[in-house]
Amino acid sequence: MSIKSNLQQVRSSLKSDVQLVAVSKYHPVSSALEAYEAGQRVFGESREQELRIKYEQLPKDIQWHFIGHMQTNKVKYIAPYIAMIEAVDSLKLMKEIEKQAAKHDRTIDILLELHLAQEETKSGMLPEECLQLLEDGEWRAMPHVRIRGIMMMASNTDDRERIKSEFLRAKELFDTIKERYFMDDESFDVRSYGMSNDYLLAQECGSNHVRVGSRIFSE
Numbered sequence: 001m002s003i004k005s006n007l008q009q010v011r012s013s014l015k016s017d018v019q020l021v022a023v024s025k026y027h028p029v030s031s032a033l034e035a036y037e038a039g040q041r042v043f044g045e046s047r048e049q050e051l052r053i054k055y056e057q058l059p060k061d062i063q064w065h066f067i068g069h070m071q072t073n074k075v076k077y078i079a080p081y082i083a084m085i086e087a088v089d090s091l092k093l094m095k096e097i098e099k100q101a102a103k104h105d106r107t108i109d110i111l112l113e114l115h116l117a118q119e120e121t122k123s124g125m126l127p128e129e130c131l132q133l134l135e136d137g138e139w140r141a142m143p144h145v146r147i148r149g150i151m152m153m154a155s156n157t158d159d160r161e162r163i164k165s166e167f168l169r170a171k172e173l174f175d176t177i178k179e180r181y182f183m184d185d186e187s188f189d190v191r192s193y194g195m196s197n198d199y200l201l202a203q204e205c206g207s208n209h210v211r212v213g214s215r216i217f218s219e
């Protein structure tokens, strides 16, 4: 199967209001270009250096999403061009994004990464940590950071019921956060969960932003 046909197949299975992020990490520039030529414009990468190479070589109308764990000291490299930083898991990181975005006179979209999986290894904030961060309110004084929604990764398991319950929990937390802090803010509208193996289940559970890599670019 070609990248183009994989992409068409994934797209045709998504509802029209679901954003597809093509995760090109570990795949060459030529593969990302193939997806671009098939019409894809939103791409996800998880390493700063790899992202930089792709950013430099690929067309400039691509929207790049940083989907991996973001180290504070790397924010300055991506701040000039990144469209969205998806895995924001601390106030410290938010402050650095604010500082770097301000330098470039930009507003950077971010997602709050939630830790809902029953695994030690997964990153992100526990629900109570995330709610506390919002309650503390420092983010309100960050005009160059726009909180667009939440992001999470489900447990790495074959147990569909468990994955489903984590997705539903993510949807529930999104609704809570929306109601408490962003009721009048239309731009708080992103629920980023679902990857190659579970994006259809994620969509059923309220995701409107799926990050799909191997299903498009092959294993």
Ligand SMILES: *Cc1c(COP(=O)(O)O)cnc(C)c1O
Residues within 6 Å of the ligand: 023, 025, 046, 067, 068, 153, 195, 196, 197, 211, 212, 213, 214, 215
């Ligand atoms: C790699 C990665 C993906 C894509 O995973 P696939 O299983 O290849 O679709 C999605 N989200 C994050 C955060 C990733 O690191």
